[in-house]
Amino acid sequence: MSGAGSLQTIGIVGAGAYGAALALAAARAGRDVLLWARDATAVEAISRTRQAPRLPGVTLPESVSATAYLSDLLAADALLLTVPTQSLRQACEALGPRLPADRPVISAAKGIEQRTGLFTTQIIAQALPGARPAILSGPSFAADIGKGLPTAVTLAATDATLAQALAEALSSPAFRIYHSADPRGVEIGGAAKNVLAIAAGIAIGLGYGESARAALVARGFAELRRFGQAHGAHSETLMGLSGLGDVVLSCASPQSRNFAFGLALGQGRSVTQAAGGTLAEGAFTAQILAQMAQAGGVDMPIAERHDRRARGGHRAARPAAAGRTGTGERVMAGDWSDLTKRVARGIAEVRKTTGSDLVAESEPVPLAGRIAQPVIQHRRRRAEGTHRFVLILPFGEAEVRVELDPQDYAALTREMVRFWNVQGPEASKPPVPLAQEAEQDD
Numbered sequence: 063m064s065g066a067g068s069l070q071t072i073g074i075v076g077a078g079a080y081g082a083a084l085a086l087a088a089a090r091a092g093r094d095v096l097l098w099a100r101d102a103t104a105v106e107a108i109s110r111t112r113q114a115p116r117l118p119g120v121t122l123p124e125s126v127s128a129t130a131y132l133s134d135l136l137a138a139d140a141l142l143l144t145v146p147t148q149s150l151r152q153a154c155e156a157l158g159p160r161l162p163a164d165r166p167v168i169s170a171a172k173g174i175e176q177r178t179g180l181f182t183t184q185i186i187a188q189a190l191p192g193a194r195p196a197i198l199s200g201p202s203f204a205a206d207i208g209k210g211l212p213t214a215v216t217l218a219a220t221d222a223t224l225a226q227a228l229a230e231a232l233s234s235p236a237f238r239i240y241h242s243a244d245p246r247g248v249e250i251g252g253a254a255k256n257v258l259a260i261a262a263g264i265a266i267g268l269g270y271g272e273s274a275r276a277a278l279v280a281r282g283f284a285e286l287r288r289f290g291q292a293h294g295a296h297s298e299t300l301m302g303l304s305g306l307g308d309v310v311l312s313c314a315s316p317q318s319r320n321f322a323f324g325l326a327l328g329q330g331r332s333v334t335q336a337a338g339g340t341l342a343e344g345a346f347t348a349q350i351l352a353q354m355a356q357a358g359g360v361d362m363p364i365a366e367r368h369d370r371r372a373r374g375g376h377r378a379a380r381p382a383a384a385g386r387t388g389t390g391e392r393v394m395a396g397d398w399s400d401l402t403k404r405v406a407r408g409i410a411e412v413r414k415t416t417g418s419d420l421v422a423e424s425e426p427v428p429l430a431g432r433i434a435q436p437v438i439q440h441r442r443r444r445a446e447g448t449h450r451f452v453l454i455l456p457f458g459e460a461e462v463r464v465e466l467d468p469q470d471y472a473a474l475t476r477e478m479v480r481f482w483n484v485q486g487p488e489a490s491k492p493p494v495p496l497a498q499e500a501e502q503d504d
Contacts (some may be wrong), residue, residue, distance in 0.1 A: 069093070069139045069140050069166075069227065069228065069231035070093060070094060070139055071093065071094045071096065071137065071138045071139050072085075072088045072093045072094070072095050072096070072138055072139065072140055072141075072142060072231075072232070073095075073096045073134075073135030073136075073137075073138030073140070073141045073142070074088070074095060074096065074097050074098065074135075074141075074142045074144060075098050075132070075135065075141065075142070075143045075144060075145060075157075075445035076098070076099075076143065076144035076145045076153075076155050077097050077098065077104055077105075077114065077115075077116070077128065078109065079114075079117045079204035079205070079208075080143065080170060080204045080207075081142075081144035082097070082116060082117040082120075082122070082204070082208070083117055083120075083170045083204040083207035083208045084142055084144060084170065084198075084207070084232075085097045085114075085122065085126050085302050085305075086117075086120060086122060086123075086126070086207065086208055087207050087232065087234060087237040088142075088232055088430040089122070089125045089126050089221040090125050090210070090234040090236070090237065090239070091232050091233055091234040093125070093231065093232070094125050094127075095125060095126040095127065095450035096127055096129060096134055096135050096137075096138055097122075097126055097127065097128045097129070098129055098130070098131075098132055098134070098135055099128060099129075099130060100130070102128070102130040103166065104128075105128040105129060105130045106432070107129075107175065107492045108122065108126075108128040109128050109432075112124075113403060114208075117204055117205070117208050119205075119208070119209070120208040120209065122326060132156055132157065133160065135157070136157070136160055136161060136162065138165075139165075139166075139229070140165065140167070140168065140228060140421060141157070141161075141166070141167045141168065142168045142170055142198070143167065143168065143169050143170065143171070143186075144170045144171070145171065146171055146173065146229055146343055146346075147171040147172070147173030147174065147175060147182060147185075147253075147343060147346065147347070148173070148175065148176060148346055149190050150169060150171055150175070150182055150185050151175065151185050151188075152185070153343075154167070154186055154189035154190050154193075155183065155189050156184060157190065158190075160335070161190055161192065161193060161194075162192075163192035164192065164193075164194060165192070165193055165194065166196055166219075166224060166228060166377065167186050167190060167192045167193040167194065167195055167196070168195075168196040168197065168198050168228065169182035169183060169185075169186060169195070169196070169197050169198070169350070170197075170198045170199070170344055171252075171253075171342045171343070172199055172249075172252030172253055172255070172256055172308075172346050172347075173253050173256065173344075173347045174249075174253050174350045174351060174354070175350070176346055176349065176350045179252070179353070179354055181245075181246065181249040181253070181349055182195075182197055182249055183195035183196065183197050183219075183245045183246075183249065190498040194219065194224055195219065195220075195245070196218065196219035196224065196228055196245065197217070197218050197219070197245045197249050197252075198215060198216070198239075199215060199218075199248050199249070199252035199304040199308065200213075200214060200215030200216045200252075200303040200304045200307060200308055201213075201214075201215070201303060201307040201308045201310065201311035201312070202215050202311075203311075203315075203317050203318075205216050205317070208236060208427075210236045211236065211429055213236065213237050213239075213443040214235050214237075214238040214239075214240065214303055214307075215237075215238075215239055215240070215300075215303060215401075216239070216240050216241070216242050216248050216302060216304040216382075217229045217232070217239050217240070217241050217242070217302070218241070218243065218244055218245040218246055218248040218304075218312065219243070219244035220243060220245060220300075220483065221243070222242075222243040223240070225242060225243060226239040226241045228241070230353075231326070236453070240302075240303060240367045242299060242302075242304075244295060244296045246293055246294055246295050247290055247295030247299030247304070247305065248288075248299060248304040248305075249294045250286070250289060250290045250293060250295050250300070250305075250309055251286065251290070251295075251299065251300055251304040251305030251306075251309075252308060253351065254285075254286040254289060254290075254347075254351060254365070255286065255305070255308045255309045255312050256310050256312065256342065256343050256347055257320075257343030257344045257347055257348045257351055257365050258278075258282040258283070258286065258309055258312070258313055258322045258324055258364070258365075259309075259312035259313050259318050259320035259321040259324065259344060260320050260321070260342065260344045260345065260348065261278055261282060261324060261325070261326035261364055261365075261367075262278055262279055262282075262312075262313035262314075262321055262324060263320070263321040263322060263323060263324025263325035263326075263327070263328060264276050264319075264324040264325070264327050264328035265278050265324075265328065266324075266325055266328060267326065267327060267328020267329040267330075268328040268329075269328075275313070277355075278364065279309060279310075279313045281364060282309075282313075282364045282365070283305075283306065283309055285355075285360075285361070285362040285363075285365055286300065286305065286309070287300050287305075287365055288360050288361065288362070289351070289354075289355055289360050289362060289365075292358050292359075292360045292473035293358075294405075307347065319342045319343075320338075320342045320343065320344040320345075321340075322342075323334075323336050323337065323342040323344070323345065324344075326338075332346070348365065351365050352365050352366040354379065372402060379490070406409060414504075
């Protein structure tokens, strides 16, 4: 590969907002673009209207061709994969052995594969052994790229000559790409900043204010640097666009899906509600990031705590000004703090006794009346033939809900009742027998 001139045709896998934005950026750089979308209807709409369904307000030039056939991209000089990290392996395997050897394959995903703990260029190298992996990352919103607003990112590959050629081929006056030979540093910056963005969103959602956000981001970035250094990342990479630059953008704007997800969690919404149908990348990354940090002896308390929160763990105490029950009555700070501490102690006891991995919700909801003992909700989904149990623990005007699997039901309720001392230490059976439970359909 002699340089940018040999990279005339760029294939892009994924026609979502970011894929369409990068297609537009490549076209502005003078490249021909093949844009693959899974949905044939979307391909037809792009070809007919020159509008990208997920990136409204911009027009794709004629140099961008949409296709529903992945095989069409095999003729491209380089590929850009804009699918989420957890789908990256599947996309690579779909390209499979038909991909010509020595073809540059660039990941635009920001995450770590949960199942394997691999970074994105490692996934590409494993799934496409003949490819030349690279990573594109940095502070960039699809809408900004689409509008042609000034944006700067980093493209990295272990082959510095390849990284430079790819950066030159895709750069334009409004889309500046810096090249690097440190793909690991670029990958870690993009992955870890998503977790920090969720944490920053939670802090703002809880009403902790800008000073708390600044402290959290600063200490969180220190964790990111420790993790990066433990994995061989270069310090200058972490302090650059793909590290510090992306942290600044994602932790400060609701345009960031990870920040918006954390904000919704902090405001009291469940994980499902906060996700809005698509879970943010950082929610997948948080767990594996925390596990890798613990395995490597890297101190990352913020990442570890917000791993639990992003997966639906117990919520932190709200300030008095922000905390309310579902009935609209104010909950004082002391009440929230006491509630969440008791939930944490209760769940820890149940986990220790039963070995169950439980998810607790401390979201306050309105109660019809005072409940003197825990209540078990049993819901059966007739169509699926599945059962769902929810243990409800009342605390005055608020309640805590703990979802449990059927096999955990008896042991969990017995230990929870014993720990919370609702019926006294002699309690040895669930507070509400299954025979007395009302069946509900979800």
